[in-house]
Amino acid sequence: MADVEFRIVSDRREGLLLELGRLVMASGFTLQRQRMTRSEEGVVLTMLVRGPETNLLMLEDRLGSHPLVQSFEAGVPDAVRPATTTTAAPVEPLRARIPEHTGDAASTAPDHARVEVLLPALARAYPDVFSRVLAFEHELTVAQREATTRYAGMRLGAWIYKRDYALGARLNLGESVKHIALPAMRNLLRHVELNDDGLRIKNSPFTGIGLHRGSSCHFLRGCLEGLLNEPGHLGRPRILETFCRNSGADSCTFTFAA
Ligand SMILES: [Zn+2]
Structure with a gap:
C-alpha cells in the first residue's frame, strides 16, 4: 500500500x-x-x-x-499527521519536498520520490520515453543512478504489463519472455531479438553516453523486471544484463532465470 x-x-x-x-x-x-x-x-x-x-x-x-x-x-x-488536522495549514508545493542532490555517496537506494514525479511524464510520452529517462538519469547522483533508473524501469514495466498484457493467459517464464517481454521491448526499441542466449537489444540508448562503467542499461533491465514480476505467479525472476555494448559487446543481452 x-x-x-x-x-x-x-x-x-x-x-x-x-x-x-x-x-x-x-x-x-x-x-x-x-x-x-x-x-x-x-x-x-x-x-x-x-x-x-x-x-x-x-x-x-x-x-x-x-x-x-x-x-x-x-x-x-508528510509522515503521519494527526487525524484532526484536516483543516490545517495548506500543503506546500509537493515538488519542494522532493530532496535535491545530497551528494551522499553512500546512498545507493532508489530515490522513490523522484521516480514518482517522472512516471506521469513517461506514461504520457509512452512509448517515446527515452529522452525523458536519459535526462532524468543525468540529474541523478552517481551513487543513486543505477538503483533509481532500474526502479523507474520496473515501475514502467509493471505499468506496461497492466496496460497491455494483464488479461492474457498465465504463461511460464519462457513464454512470458517471448509473448510479453519481447513485444513490450519492441514497442520501445528497434532491433530487439530473442534467441538462445537471451533477449538481445542492438541499439540501447543507454550505452556509450558516459554515465556508467560496465553494463549501463539499468532502465531496460528494470523494465524487464517490472514486466515479468507484475504477473505475480512467476515470482521474481532473476534478470541480468550479461553483455552490454557499453562494455564493448556488439549488443546488449539480457538473460532470465526463475
Ligand atoms: Zn547495455
Missing part, C-alpha cells in the same frame, strides 16, 4: 472532487483526505490517497489526461 498526495490544479471547482474521487476509486485507491483552495493558478485540490503501489502509474495517467486537470504533482505525504 502506498500513500500519495496529489496537488491538482483546475479551472473549475464544480464536480472536481466528485469526478476525481471516482477516478481515484476506479483505480483501486481510497481517498484519505482532501482539501480545496483557490490560488493564483486556479482551484487547487489536494488529495491524499491510499492504494496499491502497482496501480499508481495508472492513476497518475488517468489524472493527467482528465479534462478537468490542468496540471498536477504527486509526492510522498
Whole structure:
C-alpha cells in the first residue's frame, strides 16, 4: 500500500472532487483526505490517497489526461499527521519536498520520490520515453543512478504489463519472455531479438553516453523486471544484463532465470 498526495490544479471547482474521487476509486485507491483552495493558478485540490503501489502509474495517467486537470504533482505525504488536522495549514508545493542532490555517496537506494514525479511524464510520452529517462538519469547522483533508473524501469514495466498484457493467459517464464517481454521491448526499441542466449537489444540508448562503467542499461533491465514480476505467479525472476555494448559487446543481452 502506498500513500500519495496529489496537488491538482483546475479551472473549475464544480464536480472536481466528485469526478476525481471516482477516478481515484476506479483505480483501486481510497481517498484519505482532501482539501480545496483557490490560488493564483486556479482551484487547487489536494488529495491524499491510499492504494496499491502497482496501480499508481495508472492513476497518475488517468489524472493527467482528465479534462478537468490542468496540471498536477504527486509526492510522498508528510509522515503521519494527526487525524484532526484536516483543516490545517495548506500543503506546500509537493515538488519542494522532493530532496535535491545530497551528494551522499553512500546512498545507493532508489530515490522513490523522484521516480514518482517522472512516471506521469513517461506514461504520457509512452512509448517515446527515452529522452525523458536519459535526462532524468543525468540529474541523478552517481551513487543513486543505477538503483533509481532500474526502479523507474520496473515501475514502467509493471505499468506496461497492466496496460497491455494483464488479461492474457498465465504463461511460464519462457513464454512470458517471448509473448510479453519481447513485444513490450519492441514497442520501445528497434532491433530487439530473442534467441538462445537471451533477449538481445542492438541499439540501447543507454550505452556509450558516459554515465556508467560496465553494463549501463539499468532502465531496460528494470523494465524487464517490472514486466515479468507484475504477473505475480512467476515470482521474481532473476534478470541480468550479461553483455552490454557499453562494455564493448556488439549488443546488449539480457538473460532470465526463475
Ligand atoms: Zn547495455
